[in-house]
Amino acid sequence: MNTIIATVVGALASTVVLVGGVNAAQDENKPVSNEKLYSYADQ
Amino acid sequence: MIRRRTDLVCVAAVTLLILGPLLLGRGFWLVGDMVFVPEQPWKPAWLGLDGALPRAVPMDALISLATQVIPGDLVQKALLVGGFFTGGLGVARLVADHAWFARAAAITLFCWNPWVYERLLIGQWAILLGYLLLPWVAYGAIRFRREPRDWGPAAVALVGSAVCSPSSGVMAVGVLLALGIGRDSRGWLRAGILAVFANLTWILPALTADSTRVTTDGVFAGFAARAESGAGVVASLFSLGGIWKTSILPGERTSAVLVTLACLLSVAALAGLWRVGPDRARWCLIAAASFALALLPVVPGGAGLLEGLGGHVPGLALLRDSHRYLAPYGLVLAVGISYAVTAVRERIRPGNQALWSAIALVVIAPLLLLPSLAWGAAGELDRSTYPDAWGDVAALIDDDEVTVVLPWAGSYRGFDWNHRRAVLDPAPRLLPGQVLVDDTVRIEGREVPAEDPRVRAVDEALDEDDPAAALRDLGVRWVLVEHGMGEVGAPSGQTVHDASGLELIDLSNAGQYAVESRSVWPEMTRSREILVTIGHLCVVLLLLAGATVILRSGSNGHHTT
Numbered sequence: 106m107n108t109i110i111a112t113v114v115g116a117l118a119s120t121v122v123l124v125g126g127v128n129a130a131q132d133e134n135k136p137v138s139n140e141k142l143y144s145y146a147d148q
Numbered sequence: 149m150i151r152r153r154t155d156l157v158c159v160a161a162v163t164l165l166i167l168g169p170l171l172l173g174r175g176f177w178l179v180g181d182m183v184f185v186p187e188q189p190w191k192p193a194w195l196g197l198d199g200a201l202p203r204a205v206p207m208d209a210l211i212s213l214a215t216q217v218i219p220g221d222l223v224q225k226a227l228l229v230g231g232f233f234t235g236g237l238g239v240a241r242l243v244a245d246h247a248w249f250a251r252a253a254a255i256t257l258f259c260w261n262p263w264v265y266e267r268l269l270i271g272q273w274a275i276l277l278g279y280l281l282l283p284w285v286a287y288g289a290i291r292f293r294r295e296p297r298d299w300g301p302a303a304v305a306l307v308g309s310a311v312c313s314p315s316s317g318v319m320a321v322g323v324l325l326a327l328g329i330g331r332d333s334r335g336w337l338r339a340g341i342l343a344v345f346a347n348l349t350w351i352l353p354a355l356t357a358d359s360t361r362v363t364t365d366g367v368f369a370g371f372a373a374r375a376e377s378g379a380g381v382v383a384s385l386f387s388l389g390g391i392w393k394t395s396i397l398p399g400e401r402t403s404a405v406l407v408t409l410a411c412l413l414s415v416a417a418l419a420g421l422w423r424v425g426p427d428r429a430r431w432c433l434i435a436a437a438s439f440a441l442a443l444l445p446v447v448p449g450g451a452g453l454l455e456g457l458g459g460h461v462p463g464l465a466l467l468r469d470s471h472r473y474l475a476p477y478g479l480v481l482a483v484g485i486s487y488a489v490t491a492v493r494e495r496i497r498p499g500n501q502a503l504w505s506a507i508a509l510v511v512i513a514p515l516l517l518l519p520s521l522a523w524g525a526a527g528e529l530d531r532s533t534y535p536d537a538w539g540d541v542a543a544l545i546d547d548d549e550v551t552v553v554l555p556w557a558g559s560y561r562g563f564d565w566n567h568r569r570a571v572l573d574p575a576p577r578l579l580p581g582q583v584l585v586d587d588t589v590r591i592e593g594r595e596v597p598a599e600d601p602r603v604r605a606v607d608e609a610l611d612e613d614d615p616a617a618a619l620r621d622l623g624v625r626w627v628l629v630e631h632g633m634g635e636v637g638a639p640s641g642q643t644v645h646d647a648s649g650l651e652l653i654d655l656s657n658a659g660q661y662a663v664e665s666r667s668v669w670p671e672m673t674r675s676r677e678i679l680v681t682i683g684h685l686c687v688v689l690l691l692l693a694g695a696t697v698i699l700r701s702g703s704n705g706h707h708t709t
Binding site for chain 2: 108118
């Protein structure tokens with residue numbers, strides 16, 4: 106039972122860490138451009 | 149005592165992880181609607197006496213008073229740190245009967261989730277504070293239902309929420325009604341009185357705001373929740389995300405895998421809610437109402453329905469940006485996850501001790517699912533310092549003068565000294581007197597027109613052949629041009645200051661500006677002043693009375709949920 110639980114929890118944790126880490130790392134800081142400055146949704 | 153110490157350590161760790169860069173030195177976080185200034189001069193508008201819609205009444209008044217004695221950047225740090233401590237310790241108090249790891253799970257989920265990230269990055273710090281006060285509203289409401297004479301905690305928490313923002317006050321009233329009302333009809337009356345009195349601080353300025361019009365055309369659809377990933381908008385909302393402003397989304401929230409896993413955490417929290425006991429239905433009601441409100445503009449016909457109703461009931465404009473109303477749902481999830489963790493702990497027997505790893509995963513899951521919230525949104529939020537020029541310009545303007553700020557194109561700016569991050573123009577808060585900025589909101593190719601007729605008057609004046617003369621006729625003496633954000637055609641006048649991207653033009657040099665009949669000066673009527681002041685006094689009295697009740701009853705310790 107312990108093995109099954111550890112496997113499931115480990116799989117979930119590693120998935121979250123891998124996918125989350127990769128996506129967070131790919132995110133970039135986006136200074137706002139003049140064209141988009143006044144468009145509320147683009148700021 | 150040990151129990152509180154573990155909660156304190158957990159909350160401190162979460163707070164430090166989120167706000168760390170802000171706390172490492174002097175300077176401001178200036179982003180979106182989050183505008184703090186070194187010293188905010190006092191104006192009647194901060195109390196809602198000027199006839200404008202009370203968007204930050206009376207929070208601006210409190211900030212103005214605080215910055216008279218403490219530098220603005222320290223006020224900002226104190227408010228944000230205090231907010232996270234209040235929220236984290238509050239939700240731990242709600243589940244005080246649970247083991248430390250169950251309380252830790254509640255703290256991490258409550259303080260570290262997409263809703264918190266998105267509101268912080270959009271700069272709505274006051275609404276974030278309102279969210280962080282919700283556990284205390286719930287705590288006070290439950291005590292109020294069990295003992296009606298113990299209304300102090302509910303009153304204090306309600307006033308605190310209403311001070312943060314009108315929508316925070318409305319959410320707090322919802323939580324009070326769901327958790328604080330019993331079968332006794334007098335309970336409804338008492339709760340109603342508390343709710344109305346606590347919110348007078350913005351209700352009266354709103355009712356007496358005769359110089360504004362509220363536009364609801366298209367705003368409900370424009371500010372409706374969005375799908376952040378391929379998992380869809382319902383999954384986004386279910387996992388506490390889905391803000392309309394897609395440009396601030398962290399990378400993780402665009403992954404359908406992570407949004408789906410975050411939904412699993414929500415499912416676990418809702419499943420845990422079934423162990424709450426007799427109050428289970430009340431918590432479920434809060435979650436359902438909160439979720440439905442956030443989803444309403446997204447469902448077919450929902451935005452149209454709200455828009456139609458908004459034409460007859462201007463107060464419905466409060467419901468635009470409905471995603472913010474997910475806040476009570478976040479509180480419910482935090483309480484539920486604590487029960488879920490406790491349920492798992494009770495099932496641990498020899499042979500399945502590995503379930504401890506599941507508990508550990510649930511406690512840190514909010515952090516793993518949203519690592520971008522760490523350390524100032526993963527570096528997105530750098531500290532900024534105002535150039536000295538802002539103080540120099542402020543020193544040239546008197547309390548009874550009118551300033552128009554250019555560029556006249558929306559109220560958001562991207563200053564070089566603020567890392568080109570879009571932020572609400574600080575001029576109205578930093579400069580004395582009446583400061584007018586174009587408050588037209590541009591969203592998805594459409595414009596939500598300015599609500600203030602004074603702004604519309606300036607708009608027309610700037611279109612005249614001689615804008616300087618037209619502005620003088622309106623009573624405007626100064627034009628402040630903020631350079632570096634596109635070409636600006638400034639009215640003719642004498643430049644009295646030009647440094648660090650700020651140019652201050654004195655229009656009075658070329659001709660006398662109107663002093664007696666200044667149509668852009670706030671309409672201060674005696675009746676409004678009296679009415680609004682009475683409202684603020686009522687709220688202060690309620691706060692003092694509530695605090696007295698708390699001190700007399702020795703508000704300590706019982707478990708609540």
